[in-house]
Amino acid sequence: MDQLKRQAAARALEEVRDGMQLGLGTGSTAKHFVELLGERVAAGLKVIGVPTSEATRADAERCGVPLTTLDEIDHLDITVDGADEIDPELNLIKGGGGALLREKIVAAASDRMIVIADDSKWVPTLGKFPLPIEVIPFGLGATRHAIEKAFAACGVSGQMAVRKAKDGHVFVTDGGHWIVDAQLGRIADPASLARALSAIPGVVEHGLFIGLASSAVLAGGEGIRVIERRKPKGD
Numbered sequence: 001m002d003q004l005k006r007q008a009a010a011r012a013l014e015e016v017r018d019g020m021q022l023g024l025g026t027g028s029t030a031k032h033f034v035e036l037l038g039e040r041v042a043a044g045l046k047v048i049g050v051p052t053s054e055a056t057r058a059d060a061e062r063c064g065v066p067l068t069t070l071d072e073i074d075h076l077d078i079t080v081d082g083a084d085e086i087d088p089e090l091n092l093i094k095g096g097g098g099a100l101l102r103e104k105i106v107a108a109a110s111d112r113m114i115v116i117a118d119d120s121k122w123v124p125t126l127g128k129f130p131l132p133i134e135v136i137p138f139g140l141g142a143t144r145h146a147i148e149k150a151f152a153a154c155g156v157s158g159q160m161a162v163r164k165a166k167d168g169h170v171f172v173t174d175g176g177h178w179i180v181d182a183q184l185g186r187i188a189d190p191a192s193l194a195r196a197l198s199a200i201p202g203v204v205e206h207g208l209f210i211g212l213a214s215s216a217v218l219a220g221g222e223g224i225r226v227i228e229r230r231k232p233k234g235d
């Protein structure tokens, strides 16, 4: 599996050109991209990156990838990031590693988002992977109630749980928020659910990435597939 993730990362690296400003994703697949990018930088490639998490910042620094922020620059050429699920419209579930908020900000600031994954992430319909919803701890009971209403309005339902870290404490995101993971099973209309969740005041962001991915690089036993999004970015 790790080999497939690295192959997908290597294929995405072929899209990177000298002088590009890059969004650097988070997770085990994106980490391969950062490592391979570091090798190219050591060989003379001139790029600058914006990390989507503190973990990726540390990886990029270790690999010698020069970094900046979206305060210093306001636009990126390509973001390369992993995903937890990818559907045929290139809608995504992201946030299994808790980095969804910065990942979405960075993807939205990019001309192109290339998703890299092993082909186990390719699904006909999103929802088997628990949907991460980043919330403000204040008023969580009311926010959960509003989320349940949004689920009902969008024809989905399922158990919700506040994410815990390995040490048993509540998982806290890089932005200081909590994550509620929702076991929905099948999300028939991810765009409607994304809109409904975004309208809830206590929801900071959610892991549905709709219309952000430009292409997906999927590595499997039979080789690499590159799937391009048909609609323009944002649609």
Ligand SMILES: O=C[C@H](O)[C@H](O)[C@H](O)COP(=O)(O)O
Binding pocket: 025, 026, 027, 028, 029, 030, 081, 082, 083, 084, 093, 094, 095, 096, 097, 098, 099, 100, 103
């Ligand atoms: O918050 C984490 C990110 O959305 C990851 O890109 C996603 O969870 C996929 O991670 P991995 O490549 O480790 O499966």
